[in-house]
Amino acid sequence: MxxxxxxxxxxxxxxxxxxxxxxxxxxxxxxxxxxxxxxxNTPKASGLEDLSGKFVIITYDELPYVGQVLKVVGEDVQVSSMRQSDEKNVFMWPQIADIIFYNKKDVQAVISEPEPANSRYSQLSIQDWATFRTAWG
Known part of the structure; x- marks a missing residue:
């Protein structure tokens, strides 16, 4: 061989x-x-194997962000993150895409796709907003 x-x-x-x-x-x-x-013992065994395309709450510098997983590579996930407006349940995609690789351990939760609030902004469901606020600490 x-x-x-x-x-x-x-x-x-x-x-x-x-x-x-x-x-x-x-x-x-x-x-x-x-x-x-x-x-x-990798995340595949813990249920995080199929994150591609899903929306997640991810932490960076101890702050939560909402984003969509673009790609999973080994222990890392490539996420396109949304920008939050103030501290409200209002999120939007930035004009310049914010795409970064994170470690899977930074994924706090898988959430549903944010719902349109108006033509520019989206919002999280009540349950996902509660999860986001919990991640905020």
């Missing part, structure tokens, strides 16, 4: 399981098999 290996360790945290950093080469390991399965 041949597996990929490299002389230098890769710390590419957004790469797929087979990353091409530092030019990996095939190594013959005889009858040994290569393992690329996800360990059972």
């Amino acid at each position: 041949a597996c990929q290996a490299r002389e230098v360790s890769c710390f590419c945290k957004y790469a797929d399981l087979t990353c091409m950093c530092y030019k990996p080469v095939l190594v013959n390991l005889g009858k040994t098999t290569c393992h690329t399965e996800v360990p059972s």
Whole structure:
């Protein structure tokens, strides 16, 4: 069985399981098999495996934000965040997209899609607003 290996360790945290950093080469390991399965103690086992496209409350610098998960990569989620108007249940998408990778541990809750409040703003459901306020502390 041949597996990929490299002389230098890769710390590419957004790469797929087979990353091409530092030019990996095939190594013959005889009858040994290569393992690329996800360990059972990852968030996949805790129910956070299917976040793509969902709306979440995520914390950054100890403050909660509402956003939509664009992509899940390993332990990280790429989120497009909304901007809150004052401290009210009023959110809008910024003119320049606020897209950042967060660690899955920063996801506080999965929520329903914010409902239109008017042509510019959206608001959270009563239950999601309560969850957001709880995350605010």
